[in-house]
Amino acid sequence: MNAICGISPEMHLEVTMLFEEYGRLLDEDRLEDWTALFMPDCLYEIISRENVEQNLPLSLMLCDSRDMLDDRVYSLREANVFNIHYDCHIIGPVRVTAQDGAWTATAAYSLFQSIQAGETRLFSVGRYHAELKRVDGVLRIAKMRVLVDTGAILTLLATPI
Amino acid sequence: MNAICGISPEMHLEVTMLFEEYGRLLDEDRLEDWTALFMPDCLYEIISRENVEQNLPLSLMLCDSRDMLDDRVYSLREANVFNIHYDCHIIGPVRVTAQDGAWTATAAYSLFQSIQAGETRLFSVGRYHAELKRVDGVLRIAKMRVLVDTGAILTLLATPI
Amino acid sequence: MNAICGISPEMHLEVTMLFEEYGRLLDEDRLEDWTALFMPDCLYEIISRENVEQNLPLSLMLCDSRDMLDDRVYSLREANVFNIHYDCHIIGPVRVTAQDGAWTATAAYSLFQSIQAGETRLFSVGRYHAELKRVDGVLRIAKMRVLVDTGAILTLLATPI
Secondary structure (H helix, E strand, O other): OHHHOOOOOHHHHHHHHHHHHHHHHHHHHHHHHHHHOOEEEEEEEEEEHHHHHHHOOOOOOOEOOHHHHHHHHHHHOOOOOOOEEEEEEEEOHHHHHHHHOEEEEEEEEEEEEEEEEEEEEEEEEHOOOOOOOOOOOOEEEEEEEEEEEOOHHHHHOOOOO | OHHHOOHHHHHHHHHHHHHHHHHHHHHHOHHHHHOOOOEEEEEEEEEEEHHHHHOOOOOEEEEEOOHHHHHHHHHHHHHHOOOOOOEEEEEOOOOEEOOEEEEEEEEEEEEEEEEEEOEEEEEEEEEEEEEEEOOOOOEEEEEEEEEOOOHHHHHHOOOOO | HHHHHHHHHHHHHHHHHHHHHHHHHHOOHHHHHHHHHHEEEEEEEEEEEEHOOOOOOOOOOEEHHHHHHHHHHHHHHHHOOOOOEEEEEOOOOOEEEEOOOEEEEEEEEEEEEOOOOEEEEEEEEEEEEEEEEEEHHHHHEEEEEEOOOOOOHHOOOOOOO
């Protein structure tokens, strides 16, 4: 059936729960648990949709292994100075496609940030494009490209999206 | 079971994926593919919630066939002048109800627009009310009414919601 | 399977539909139907995430029975003066966990309010933490804690989140 791409409700639920966990771990500032969702040999990239459409390679954030993601998280914990905030990810329905023993998955997101004074603002909207593989029975992220529509406020980008 | 209205997880997933495709095709500016989600004999209407509650018939957009939707898309491509933007639809959980060989479905949405300068703003929130039918094995939209809560900014309404 | 916590697609759908109904009934101002989603002996609490993290007990709203919820709704209908608005809840994917014949469930939300002049603003973002039980075959809310990220605008909190 075209509409659901031969994906069973069980498989769809498992992928949706991976996206749910991805957003929740970031929201709860559990960044070390968040990097554990990735495979050791992975790619994490945040890139503006404008750059993608113009074939400009410049990323806003690029980590090409889980070690590099872990380094970035360590740096956020120990070295970086940035405004303290709460994240809140609202993720839409996830589309899953099976491909050669792996899966691709995409979903739109909106990300809100609340500052210590208690105000919330829209920080970023865009779309996740993921490649997932099963490792020892558990679904892991092989590749996550975050295409952001919101190009303007990314000078403030410190934590992952 | 009341809570899930006798809808199987497979059927629910198929409807959710139709809503997902609806939002994604608009976000990716694939308007010609978006009209293909509708039946030839269809209704597409955007109407403010205020007007609905006061029984005022005035729509913000009304197309009563797929041909008319196609015309509108053609007009957007060739004739209309409007600000270029990226859309991002975030759609909530979809409620599906079976009814006489067809289905009704509803979901809340938020729609964000990002302009070329890179800023994103909230454009519209509201709720989809759809009637769906299966045509040659594929789920299609017979009717889509978009009830918008956001009455004020619709002078700028050019692309579908 | 870790990712989906031993929850079947049917069970997950039923819980998701309870959250969908929760948000939709509030959005449609059907507050009396909304309180009917709760068990007679229930807890409903809105609390800022900041207070939770600092172990400060102060709630923004606290009702410890359905009677108290009903009283609050009655008060909103008959006595309170507050700005008329439309609510629109966008709820993300729901995580469900089975626990001793009951279920816990969590989901992130964004809540938008539209005023009569037609403008929409972001009102609150945060996360639902629910405990659910089955009563006479129907899933009901035993406990709902709403952790709000948006501490600042809650002086205007009149209707439930």
